[in-house]
Amino acid sequence: MGFREFGVSSGGALDSFGLRVTNLLVGNDEGAAGLEITLGGLQSRFENDRVVAWCGGEFDVQIASTPLPACHAGHVRAGERLKFGWPQIGCRAWLAVSGGIDVPSTLGSRSTDFRAQFGGFEGRTLRDGDQLPLGKFRQLQTPATERISTWTAPHDWASPAKRDPMLRFIPGVDWNRFNARTLRRLTSEAFTVSSDSDRMGVRLDGPKLERMDNLDLISEAVAPGTIQVPPSGKPILLLRDCQTIGGYPKIGHVITVDLGIAAQLRAGDHVHFSEVWLTDAHRLLLDREREFKRFRIGIGLQST
Amino acid sequence: MFRFAQHDKITPMEIVPLGDSALIVRVREQFDDAPEETLDEVLRAFQRIRNAAIPGVIELAPAYTSVSVFFDPITAAKAIETPGELFDLFVERIRAAVAAGADRGSRRRTARFRAHLVEIPACYDPEFALDIDDVARRANVSTSDVIRLHSAAEYRVACIGFVPGFPFLTGLPKKLATPRRDVPRKEIPPGSVGIGGAQTGIYPLHSPGGWNLIGRTPLRLFDPDKTPPTLLRAGDRVRFRVITREEFESFKR
Numbered sequence: 001m002g003f004r005e006f007g008v009s010s011g012g013a014l015d016s017f018g019l020r021v022t023n024l025l026v027g028n029d030e031g032a033a034g035l036e037i038t039l040g041g042l043q044s045r046f047e048n049d050r051v052v053a054w055c056g057g058e059f060d061v062q063i064a065s066t067p068l069p070a071c072h073a074g075h076v077r078a079g080e081r082l083k084f085g086w087p088q089i090g091c092r093a094w095l096a097v098s099g100g101i102d103v104p105s106t107l108g109s110r111s112t113d114f115r116a117q118f119g120g121f122e123g124r125t126l127r128d129g130d131q132l133p134l135g136k137f138r139q140l141q142t143p144a145t146e147r148i149s150t151w152t153a154p155h156d157w158a159s160p161a162k163r164d165p166m167l168r169f170i171p172g173v174d175w176n177r178f179n180a181r182t183l184r185r186l187t188s189e190a191f192t193v194s195s196d197s198d199r200m201g202v203r204l205d206g207p208k209l210e211r212m213d214n215l216d217l218i219s220e221a222v223a224p225g226t227i228q229v230p231p232s233g234k235p236i237l238l239l240r241d242c243q244t245i246g247g248y249p250k251i252g253h254v255i256t257v258d259l260g261i262a263a264q265l266r267a268g269d270h271v272h273f274s275e276v277w278l279t280d281a282h283r284l285l286l287d288r289e290r291e292f293k294r295f296r297i298g299i300g301l302q303s304t
Numbered sequence: 305m306f307r308f309a310q311h312d313k314i315t316p317m318e319i320v321p322l323g324d325s326a327l328i329v330r331v332r333e334q335f336d337d338a339p340e341e342t343l344d345e346v347l348r349a350f351q352r353i354r355n356a357a358i359p360g361v362i363e364l365a366p367a368y369t370s371v372s373v374f375f376d377p378i379t380a381a382k383a384i385e386t387p388g389e390l391f392d393l394f395v396e397r398i399r400a401a402v403a404a405g406a407d408r409g410s411r412r413r414t415a416r417f418r419a420h421l422v423e424i425p426a427c428y429d430p431e432f433a434l435d436i437d438d439v440a441r442r443a444n445v446s447t448s449d450v451i452r453l454h455s456a457a458e459y460r461v462a463c464i465g466f467v468p469g470f471p472f473l474t475g476l477p478k479k480l481a482t483p484r485r486d487v488p489r490k491e492i493p494p495g496s497v498g499i500g501g502a503q504t505g506i507y508p509l510h511s512p513g514g515w516n517l518i519g520r521t522p523l524r525l526f527d528p529d530k531t532p533p534t535l536l537r538a539g540d541r542v543r544f545r546v547i548t549r550e551e552f553e554s555f556k557r
Contacts, residue, residue, distance in 0.1 A: 002363030002374060006526075006534045007468040106528045116468045116509055118528040173320045173328070218335050219463065219472075221365060221372030223326045245367050245465035253323030256377075281324035282377050282387035289378050 003107050010224055010240045011119070012111040013094050014199060014263035018055040020292070021157050022096035024299050025053035025073045025149070027137060032100030033110035035126075037093045039266075042084040046076045050134065051098040055153070057090020057161040057264050066147055071158030073149040090161025090264035099137035114199065115241065151302055153295060161264035164190070166272045167237075167254045169227065170281055174217070174249035178229075182209045186251065186273055191235070195267040199241040202265050208233035211249060222246040225254040225262075227273075237262060255281035257288055317349075317402065319395045326374045327391070329353070329398055335368045335462070336502075339474045342369055343460055347539045349402050356401030358394065359383060366538045367463040373398065419460070421541040424506070426455065426497050427552035428519040435485070435516035439499055443479045450518060451546060453477045454497075459504065459542040469508035469526030469534040473542055476504045488514035495520045497544070508534075519544075522555035 002008070013019040013036055020030040035042070040059050053073045054061060061068045062083045068074040076082055084093060103110050103121050112120025121132060152158065175183070191206035209229045222228060226238045228248040237254060239262065254262055255276065265271060318330040331346045350366040353373060360380030365372050377390055384393055428436065428451045440447045459473035466472075481502040489512060492498075496507040498515030507513055508525035521544075525535045536542065547555070 003468075003533060004363045004372070004374060005365040005464065005538065006532060007464045007466065007470055008528075008533070107533060113468070113528075115511070116526065116528070170321065170324065173322075218368050218370075219465070220328055220330075220367050220370045221322055221326065223323050223372075223374070225323045225325075243466055244365060245463060250322070253321075256324050278321055278324060278391055279388040282381070282390045285324065285377055286381050286387055 001108055004221075004244050007244050008107060008113070008116070009242055009244055011109060011113055012240055014092060014240050015056065015094060015160065015260035016240075017257075017288070017292075018157065018160065018260050019094045019096065021071065021153050021295070022053040022055050022094055023100075024296055025071060025153065026051040026096045026098040028096060028098060028100050030296075032096065032135070033103060033120075034094050034096040034101060037084055037095060039091055040084040040086045040093070042082075042095075044082050046078060046080055046082065048078045050076050050137070052076055052082060052095060054084075054093050054095045055158050055160075056093030057087035058159065059087045059093050060085035061093075063147070068148060069152070069158075071153040072151075075147055087161070087266075089163055090159075091266035092263055097134055099135035102133040102135040113241070149302075151298075154291070160260040162261060164270045164272070165261045165265070166274050167258045167262055168274050168276045168281070169225075169252040169254045169258075170276060170278050172227065172250035172252045174229075175251060177211050177213055177249050178251060179210055179212050182207075182211075185209070186235075187275055190270040190272055193265045193267055193269040193271065194234075197265065197267065199239055201239055201242055202237040202262065204235045204237065204271070206234075209235055209251060217247050217249060219245045219247040222250065223253065225256065225259055226250050227252045227254065237265075239263065255284065257281070257284045317399070319398060321391060322372060325377055326372060327394060327398075329371045329373060329402075330369060331371065332369045335474075339462065340460065343462060343474075343539055346371060348405065350538075352401045352405035353398055355405070356397065358397045358401070360394075365465075367465060419539050419541045420537075421458075421543065422536060424521050424523060424542060424544050425547040425551065425555060426519045426521045426544040427547050427549055428454075429549045429552070431549075432496065432520035433518045435482075435498075436518045439480060439482045439516050439518055442482050445479065450480060453480055454499075454504065454518060455544045455546050457543075461536050461538050461540045461542060462503075463538055464534060464536065467507075467509050467511050467526075468528075469536070471505055471525070471536045471540075471542070473504045474502075476502055478502070480504075482516050484514035485516060488512055492517065493520070495522060495525070497521060520552070522547075522552050 023030045023032045063074045064080050106119040117123035185207040189207045191204040194203040224240045230248050332342050350371045360375045362374045436447050440450045459475040461471045462474045463472045482499050484500050492507045492513045497519040500515035
């Protein structure tokens with residue numbers, strides 16, 4: 001159930017799959033609310049015992065002074081601190097806490113819409129001193145003696161960030177509005193992530209993508225993953241906070257299984273694009289989901 | 305190519321992927337040559353696809369000539385053998401949904417799409433109408449003519465988008481069409497009524513924007529705690545009613 005017809009964007013964790021995985025690791029429902037941490041620096045103190053897990057870029061994360069690697073469940077005791085350092089690679093991390101972040105649900109979601117300033121915690125990014133309500137949790141998933149779980153999730157799920165990633169895409173409806181040279185450059189040259197990128201989209205510098213026509217297009221839907229090309233010829237890769245409609249040509253769409261990698265792009269990173277079929281995109285997504293189901297069953301066995 | 309009959313017109317309907325988790329149903333190719341008819345047709349398709357409750361569909365949104373359909377491939381895949389069939393399955397079901405509705409419609413001779421008429425009080429006070437002089441100059445009329453023309457016309461919501469609750473209104477008197485400002489404003493107050501090209505619209509939230517501001521409404525266009533969260537929906541008819549500054553202030557209270 002969505003609210004796109006009212007102009008409300010998808011929202012939620014930019015790596016929604018990663019957050020599902022970390023939620024399972026701490027014993028939550030996979031859709032529980034977590035935190036998205038951009039460029040690290042988060043320190044949080046817990047008032048009662050919780051299990052935490054995170055995924056994302058290459059961050060140094062510690063519970064008290066014990067390192068917590070990505071996608072391992074860690075036990076934080078009351079009064080202890082959880083610290084995120086700065087990322088070596090990538091820029092974002094997702095943190096799941098047993099019980100979930102218990103903010104009220106707005107329009108069917110606990111996520112924050114920063115542009116429209118609603119949802120999440122007072123419709124804004126967190127600040128020093130904020131106190132977040134946590135939900136009740138059923139049971140600790142790790143035995144109390146075990147500080148950090150030995151079991152973990154597949155590496156690609158835990159740490160999707162790459163220094164110079166390749167993103168797979170399917171051609172967009174306006175593919176044929178671009179000349180052959182442009183289409184070749186899209187798949188053969190590197191693009192550099194510009195500093196004015198955010199949760200709405202990643203702005204890319206690099207070869208100018210040139211259209212053959214200059215017709216004004218009728219505005220229609222865009223989606224997270226859409227690569228649109230404004231008149232400047234510099235593509236924008238849209239992410240989950242993107243607006244719902246757009247009038248720029250859509251040269252392609254990054255496939256869903258690669259959006260977690262896209263969510264790690266930070267200023268100065270180089271990114272390549274590689275074309276796949278729509279069928280491949282669906283097959284990859286369904287394969288990953290099958291693996292996820294097995295992972296969920298595995299976790300269920302661990303905790304009994 | 306699939307075709308379906310509607311109002312004695314044969315309309316090709318094109319369905320194109322929007323990535324791997326959404327698609328666009330292009331009901332018509334053009335908008336400006338027949339905005340009313342196009343909107344009616346798009347909204348009919350929107351409702352038919354919604355009523356069909358196709359498994360895996362998460363949300364739908366109409367915009368100008370098209371309807372976007374967002375879906376969860378994982379849920380949808382339960383009905384198919386191989387991933388290669390997923391998109392085709394949606395295309396088939398959407399076409400069937402739109403066509404089935406069309407058949408019923410022609411038998412019952414259903415009337416045009418039922419549209420609400422929403423009256424929007426608007427104050428054209430100079431403090432709110434920062435760009436009304438530019439609009440007047442371009443149209444070669446007085447500012448009071450701009451107010452008169454803008455508030456006399458009846459508009460229709462062609463699309464809600466850009467930010468939550470922003471209505472793109474079609475039906476602006478041609479005279480008032482004014483290109484967007486060269487340099488967009490960084491911050492536009494909520495309720496601001498603007499003209500951007502051949503359209504008029506209302507900024508629901510604090511946001512940047514390049515439209516020419518000619519007035520402001522005291523009404524709230526987007527409230528996430530309400531159902532539905534927006535004052536307007538695609539297809540609604542809209543009129544602006546001129547209010548004084550005093551009326552504007554008393555609305556706010």
